[in-house]
Amino acid sequence: MNGWLKAALVGIEASAPMPADGEIGALMTTVAAHGDDPTQGYCRVAGILAACRLAALSLPPPVVLPTAAAADAQALADDHPACAALASAFADGPLRLQYEACLRLAEVDAHLPAALLPSALQAGQRQQVLRAALLPRLGARGQWLAAFNPDWRYAASSIDIAPAANDEEQRWQQGSIEQRSQYFRALRSRDPAAANALLQAQLGELAAKERAALVELLAIGLQADDAALLESLLKDRSREVRYLAARLLALLPDAAHARRLCAWTAELVTSRRGMLGRSWQCEAPATADPDWAGAAIESSRPQHETLGERGWWLYQLVRQVPLAWWCEHTGMRAAELLAWAGKSDWAEALQRGWRERVGAADPEWIEAMLASNAPIFRHGMSDLLALLPMAQRERHWPRNLAELQQAGLLGPIIGACAPGETLSAGYSAALLPSLHALLEGDALRQDYGLRAVLLELATLLHPDSLPALRLPPRRGDETPALAECLTDFQRIVAVRRALHDSLARSTRSTELR
Numbered sequence: 001m002n003g004w005l006k007a008a009l010v011g012i013e014a015s016a017p018m019p020a021d022g023e024i025g026a027l028m029t030t031v032a033a034h035g036d037d038p039t040q041g042y043c044r045v046a047g048i049l050a051a052c053r054l055a056a057l058s059l060p061p062p063v064v065l066p067t068a069a070a071a072d073a074q075a076l077a078d079d080h081p082a083c084a085a086l087a088s089a090f091a092d093g094p095l096r097l098q099y100e101a102c103l104r105l106a107e108v109d110a111h112l113p114a115a116l117l118p119s120a121l122q123a124g125q126r127q128q129v130l131r132a133a134l135l136p137r138l139g140a141r142g143q144w145l146a147a148f149n150p151d152w153r154y155a156a157s158s159i160d161i162a163p164a165a166n167d168e169e170q171r172w173q174q175g176s177i178e179q180r181s182q183y184f185r186a187l188r189s190r191d192p193a194a195a196n197a198l199l200q201a202q203l204g205e206l207a208a209k210e211r212a213a214l215v216e217l218l219a220i221g222l223q224a225d226d227a228a229l230l231e232s233l234l235k236d237r238s239r240e241v242r243y244l245a246a247r248l249l250a251l252l253p254d255a256a257h258a259r260r261l262c263a264w265t266a267e268l269v270t271s272r273r274g275m276l277g278r279s280w281q282c283e284a285p286a287t288a289d290p291d292w293a294g295a296a297i298e299s300s301r302p303q304h305e306t307l308g309e310r311g312w313w314l315y316q317l318v319r320q321v322p323l324a325w326w327c328e329h330t331g332m333r334a335a336e337l338l339a340w341a342g343k344s345d346w347a348e349a350l351q352r353g354w355r356e357r358v359g360a361a362d363p364e365w366i367e368a369m370l371a372s373n374a375p376i377f378r379h380g381m382s383d384l385l386a387l388l389p390m391a392q393r394e395r396h397w398p399r400n401l402a403e404l405q406q407a408g409l410l411g412p413i414i415g416a417c418a419p420g421e422t423l424s425a426g427y428s429a430a431l432l433p434s435l436h437a438l439l440e441g442d443a444l445r446q447d448y449g450l451r452a453v454l455l456e457l458a459t460l461l462h463p464d465s466l467p468a469l470r471l472p473p474r475r476g477d478e479t480p481a482l483a484e485c486l487t488d489f490q491r492i493v494a495v496r497r498a499l500h501d502s503l504a505r506s507t508r509s510t511e512l513r
Helices: 002-010 022-033 038-055 083-092 095-107 114-126 128-137 139-146 150-155 165-174 177-190 192-205 208-219 224-233 239-249 256-268 290-295 309-318 323-330 334-342 347-357 363-371 375-379 381-386 390-394 401-406 410-416 425-440 448-460 463-468 480-512
Strands: 269-274 277-282
Touching (some): 022 038, 083 095, 083 480, 095 128, 095 448, 114 128, 114 139, 128 150, 128 177, 139 150, 150 177, 177 192, 177 208, 192 224, 208 224, 208 239, 224 239, 239 256, 256 269, 256 290, 256 309, 256 323, 269 323, 309 347, 323 334, 323 347, 334 347, 334 363, 347 375, 363 381, 401 410, 401 425, 425 448, 425 463, 448 480, 463 480
């Protein structure tokens, strides 16, 4: 009707007739020509159009049914013995249990059954950490289903560890950040040079967040051939990307960036001989060096920074220099360097820089930091412990829950275990007597924090210890909250037992066939 309104506004005497085809058009022409009053004729024609609009039926576009999902020979059957446990894990969690379910499926090279795909995809939508383990377990049907729900787009074209050559480019181009990172990690592990070339070719098309995620993965198989790419990233628009590139470059001793860092730091860490032998001093830079701009070192101190200007400059240098350099330069071991830094005027800058630099390749430094009384290391104990192999972590922990609670170590134990990790079989077995005492005693009645720890422990005990775990009968006088906690504990233990038992039997049956 917009055409009718426009014509009426400008004047109908000079307006063109409203177009229409077929019998309606013929009727409109006849009515418009009838009588001498053009206004009346025009209104009659408009009435015809209004009647036609009320009588018309607007058909929706034809529904195009989607192509059926591809068959998935690796998917568990809906009646598989593990399905009930998997359904409970993905419906009610917690995250560690869901992660373990994915790992158990990976061990038997199986995909989730079709009936459980919606709840698994929903769990992945809520917990981004879960996606790395979940994506390979979805199979073709999971990828197909994810494309129909915007919340599940993260899994719409999940990438296998070794994708077929003809879909590599498509999956790399169309995948989510998680999928592209998963593919890039796998490619970097098997062919670092190819991953380097792929990243260089795509850099201009990647958002800052994705550039940072992929640059960080260059640590896998880091080699001298990566220096050119990393040097170029020192000028990246993203501060995080510049910093990540600088950290990696510092690990390549022949790179120009690494040599500059060591030279700058060596000027600040000097020694002198005295009556008691050689002593070392550290001074922060007195002025900003213009060359720092090309080394991911910012001369302007942020307003929220607790360090002073000179301390800020020193900290940025220290957090890039590999820890091995300090031992080589001073001849001191990690523990000696930490003690020396604690007496320095620049203790906070040194300790913060070292804490940020330490990694799994620096076990001596990790142990020294764990033994230190410096607040920065004590408060970050969980993160430090997570860098050590499980056997080394457990040397720092008593083998009794009451002692762990008294020492405030239950939180660090849980925080140090990434999803998918469990305590060792020996340590888990050692905890069982005190865990039985906890379940049978009264401590859980008043300690709400301990209840949360109990549920985490249910997911962290080694699978070999689960058959020996006794679940005491209910007293009947529990509060509703305590009863819910104990029910959740029993459910988690039962699900874990079922997952390990049913999937282990499935593997044995396959081997027998």
